[in-house]
Amino acid sequence: MAEEIFVSPKKKGKIAVFVSGRGSNFMAIHDAILANKINADIAVVFSNKEEAPGLKIAQQRNLETLYLNPKLYADRDEYDKEIIKELKKREVDLVCLAGYMRILTPLFCKEFKNRMMNIHPALLPSFPGLHVQKKAIEWGVKYSGATVHFVTAEVDMGPIIIQAVVPILQDDTEDSLADRILKEEHKIYPEAVRLFFEGNLEVRGRRVFIKSSECGDTQPTTRSK
Numbered sequence: 001m002a003e004e005i006f007v008s009p010k011k012k013g014k015i016a017v018f019v020s021g022r023g024s025n026f027m028a029i030h031d032a033i034l035a036n037k038i039n040a041d042i043a044v045v046f047s048n049k050e051e052a053p054g055l056k057i058a059q060q061r062n063l064e065t066l067y068l069n070p071k072l073y074a075d076r077d078e079y080d081k082e083i084i085k086e087l088k089k090r091e092v093d094l095v096c097l098a099g100y101m102r103i104l105t106p107l108f109c110k111e112f113k114n115r116m117m118n119i120h121p122a123l124l125p126s127f128p129g130l131h132v133q134k135k136a137i138e139w140g141v142k143y144s145g146a147t148v149h150f151v152t153a154e155v156d157m158g159p160i161i162i163q164a165v166v167p168i169l170q171d172d173t174e175d176s177l178a179d180r181i182l183k184e185e186h187k188i189y190p191e192a193v194r195l196f197f198e199g200n201l202e203v204r205g206r207r208v209f210i211k212s213s214e215c216g217d218t219q220p221t222t223r224s225k
């Protein structure tokens with residue numbers, strides 16, 4: 001069977017950003033849009049947490065926000081179906097998970113295949129899951145970093161778009177490492193979104209390539225500091 005190839009659309013896009021917490025990655029993406037670095041608008045900032053600081057910041061920035069209470073839905077599929085309905089209404093092209101701490105159903109992941117990104121504070125596939133800065137220090141690895149990847153039903157395992165490497169210092173604490181990784185997150189997440197709407201991301205199986213506009217060729221998208 002021929003390999004399935006996906007090329008991201010070159011267009012002015014509509015983004016939905018999903019947050020559950022403080023929302024600094026959401027702000028980095030929004031700031032890049034305001035600076036005309038990303039050819040897209042944020043159609044909605046969505047949260048599963050009514051009190052998420054990221055949601056409040058979105059309101060202050062005059063963006064549309066949406067909160068759906070998970071407790072009001074029979075199960076995860078029903079909840080995710082409702083989100084899909086809301087995103088379709090707004091003709092969302094790309095979902096950006098930015099500290100969204102609720103696992104999405106296979107149904108949702110299928111609906112947004114190749115159209116949903118996540119940022120993770122480690123060099124995947126090492127250290128998936130939670131508290132990964134602490135796990136990286138305790139494991140004794142010398143480098144960690146940040147990963148932007150497309151989301152698939154297998155948590156933290158989708159095709160990798162960009163990674164940034166951050167050295168682990170001998171006196172690092174969980175917080176000091178998290179701070180340095182976060183600075184990189186704020187660079188590579190907007191960059192991945194920019195490339196997406198420039199029509200410059202190509203997914204072939206597990207690999208993501210940046211299409212070079214100069215020569216029409218493709219290059220792997222691994223980047224270090």
Ligand code: GAR
Nearest residue numbers: 021022023024025098099119120121
């Ligand atoms: C970020 O460090 C992000 O990488 C991480 O949560 C933080 C959210 O911060 N995401 C995950 O761990 C997902 N597995 P933010 O709300 O300030 O963007």
